[in-house]
Structure formats: structure tokens, C-alpha cells
Amino acid sequence: MLPIERRQQLLKWLNDEGSLAISEISSRLQVSEMTVYRDIKPLIQEEVIIKTSGGISLAPITKVSPNTCIYCLKEMNSRHPVQIITHDLKVEQLCCPHCGLLRYKDIKQHVSQIICRDFLQNSTISAKMAYYLMDADFNLNCCQPQVLTFESLKQAEQFQKGFGGVVLRFEEAIEEIQKKMNGFTGCSCEK
Numbered sequence: 747m748l749p750i751e752r753r754q755q756l757l758k759w760l761n762d763e764g765s766l767a768i769s770e771i772s773s774r775l776q777v778s779e780m781t782v783y784r785d786i787k788p789l790i791q792e793e794v795i796i797k798t799s800g801g802i803s804l805a806p807i808t809k810v811s812p813n814t815c816i817y818c819l820k821e822m823n824s825r826h827p828v829q830i831i832t833h834d835l836k837v838e839q840l841c842c843p844h845c846g847l848l849r850y851k852d853i854k855q856h857v858s859q860i861i862c863r864d865f866l867q868n869s870t871i872s873a874k875m876a877y878y879l880m881d882a883d884f885n886l887n888c889c890q891p892q893v894l895t896f897e898s899l900k901q902a903e904q905f906q907k908g909f910g911g912v913v914l915r916f917e918e919a920i921e922e923i924q925k926k927m928n929g930f931t932g933c934s935c936e937k
């Protein structure tokens with residue numbers, strides 16, 4: 747495995763499992779702990795991951811927050827940011843799932859990870875695994891058409907019962923947003 751492949755594998759594990767001990771990573775990747783430290787050094791410098799008492803974990807989204815959304819250029823003050831990590835380890839911040847999905851579509855081939863927040867629990871989840879509730883009667887005060895992200899289908903459906911809308915998967919949500927934007931680029935939101 748190349749270092750870049752090990753890093754991608756590592757980010758995937760961290761995304762799925764939260765945090766990992768260096769010894770665990772070294773045995774899973776079958777490389778020395780020295781090599782693991784060398785692999786993670788750039789990730790720590792880029793603030794993609796952080797050292798914890800037990801090993802390493804993904805940096806909380808808020809820690810790496812420049813002030814504007816890379817897609818719509820609005821100020822980032824949303825409770826529902828999306829983070830994209832590219833193969834060359836650049837971290838991009840998007841104000842909400844709307845911008846996250848549109849940005850993903852634009853740079854798809856460069857994306858290593860796309861991470862969003864569960865709407866109810868605010869936990870970090872992989873956007874590709876999330877469920878998207880569109881057209882719900884609940885205003886995030888960010889970009890339109892808006893989508894709410896949920897980790898579990900059950901919770902998405904419960905929320906849908908109260909607030910309406912339609913539950914979509916990742917690719918479907920991208921398609922729907924595009925359709926609704928009707929060929930416009932950028933956001934139809936108020937600045």
C-alpha cells in the first residue's frame with residue numbers, strides 16, 4: 747500500500763469508528779508504528795486529525811473552520827456544516843448540506859471524504875451514508891432548496907412524519923437539488 751492509500755484507509759476507519767490507537771493502526775496496516783507516525787504527520791499538520799489520549803481521531807469540524815462557505819461564499823454560521831477532504835488532503839468547509847452536495851458534484855473525482863452532521867444529534871457522519879430529507883417544513887436559514895441530514899433512516903422518517911418532505915439517499919439528493927435549481931449555479935438563498 748502506498749502512503750496515500752494508507753492515509754485514505756485510515757481516514758475511512760476514523761470516520762467509521764471515531765478514534766484509533768497507533769498500535770491498532772500499525773497492526774491493521776501491517777506497518778511499524780514509526781511508519782504510522784510518518785503517515786499521520788501531514789494529516790495532523792493540516793488539522794484533519796488530532797492526537798487524543800488514546801491515539802488519533804478526526805478533528806472536530808469546528809476546529810478547521812475558515813469563515814466562508816467555499817461554494818456560496820456566505821459566512822459560516824450554520825449549525826450544519828459539511829466538510830470535504832480531498833485526496834491531496836485539502837479540507838473544504840461548506841455552510842450546509844445543500845452546498846456540500848453541489849460542491850461534491852463539482853469536484854467528485856478529487857473527494858476522499860465528505861462529512862456532515864446528523865440533524866438531530868449533531869454527530870459527525872459520512873455524507874455518502876446519510877439520509878437526506880428534502881422539502882420539509884423546517885427552515886435551516888441557509889441555502890435553498892435545503893436538505894436535512896440524518897444518520898438513521900428511522901429518524902429521518904420520524905422527522906418526515908412531523909414536517910413533511912421526502913427522504914433521499916446521497917446520489918438522489920444531489921440529483922434533486924440540481925433539478926430544483928433548474929440549471930442555476932450558486933445558491934438561491936438570500937445573503
Ligand SMILES: [Zn+2]
Nearest residue numbers: 815818841845
Ligand atoms: Zn454555502
Ligand SMILES: [Zn+2]
Nearest residue numbers: 841842888889
Ligand atoms: Zn448554506
